[in-house]
Every structure is written in structure tokens, then in C-alpha cells.
Amino acid sequence: MMNINLSKKESEELKEFIDSMTWTFAKTMSNIPHWYILWDNMVTPEDKKMFYKLVDYTFKYSVERSFGKRVYKYFLFDGRKYWSMNKDAKATGLINTALMSPTEAYEKTNIASRVK
Numbered sequence: 611m612m613n614i615n616l617s618k619k620e621s622e623e624l625k626e627f628i629d630s631m632t633w634t635f636a637k638t639m640s641n642i643p644h645w646y647i648l649w650d651n652m653v654t655p656e657d658k659k660m661f662y663k664l665v666d667y668t669f670k671y672s673v674e675r676s677f678g679k680r681v682y683k684y685f686l687f688d689g690r691k692y693w694s695m696n697k698d699a700k701a702t703g704l705i706n707t708a709l710m711s712p713t714e715a716y717e718k719t720n721i722a723s724r725v726k
Contacts, residue, residue: 616667616671621687621688623660623663624660624663624664624667624687625688627657627660627661627663627664628664628687628688628690628707630657631647631657632647632651633645633646633647633707634646634647634648636706642708643708643709644706644707644708645706645707645708646704646705646706646707647661647704647705648703648704649661649702649703649704650703661705662699664685664692664705665694665699665702665705666699667685667687667692668683668684668685668692668693668694668699668702668705669683669694669699671685672684672685672693673686673714682694682695684714686710686714689709689710690707690708690709690710691707691708691709691710691714692705692706692707693705693706693707694706
């Protein structure tokens with residue numbers, strides 16, 4: 611179930627974390643531009659905590675979409691989408707991001723208008 615109502619504090623903390631990370635361009639799929647961060651590159655305890663908060667949000671507050679033959683959970687936040695390649699949040703060591711498509715941006719707005 612999707613609940614996209616993060617508190618102002620949660621949104622600010624998440625945005626600050628996302629903006630502070632060095633995202634790596636996924637060269638192996640350059641035809642589908644996206645970037646990623648790795649758990650192994652998290653240095654501080656705060657970065658590690660925020661990495662797993664982003665993973666948690668990705669699994670809890672997501673929309674499901676097919677990509678190829680698999681279904682992924684996408685967390686739509688601040689004009690971008692975030693997803694894991696794992697089905698298990700605890701096994702996630704990599705988070706991907708890409709710009710939201712116009713359809714995803716519309717969907718996020720439409721869902722937000724219906725959430726109380």
C-alpha cells in the first residue's frame with residue numbers, strides 16, 4: 611500500500627542525504643540512463659542509517675512497475691524514482707535512481723491528491 615506522506619523533517623533529511631551522495635552513472639545500461647549508490651561506499655554511521663531509510667521507503671512507499679520480465683518497487687520522490695534490484699530490503703546493497711517519467715510524475719500527483 612502506498613503512503614507518500616513523509617513528514618517535512620523526513621523529506622528534508624532524505625533530500626539532504628540524496629544530495630550529499632556521489633551517484634555513479636550505470637555505464638552498462640547507458641541506453642537507460644540511471645545512477646546508483648552502494649552500501650559499501652557509505653562511510654559514516656549517519657550515511658548508513660540514511661541508506662537504509664531510503665531502502666525502507668523504497669519498499670514501503672512504492673509503486674510496482676514491470677521492467678523486462680521482473681516487477682520492481684519504485685519510490686517516487688522529488689522528481690526522481692528509486693529502486694532496488696533485490697526483493698528483500700535487508701539484502702539491498704545498491705539503490706538505483708533515475709528521473710521520473712511524465713507518467714510517473716502525473717501518477718505521483720494523482721495519488722497524493724487522493725491520500726488524506
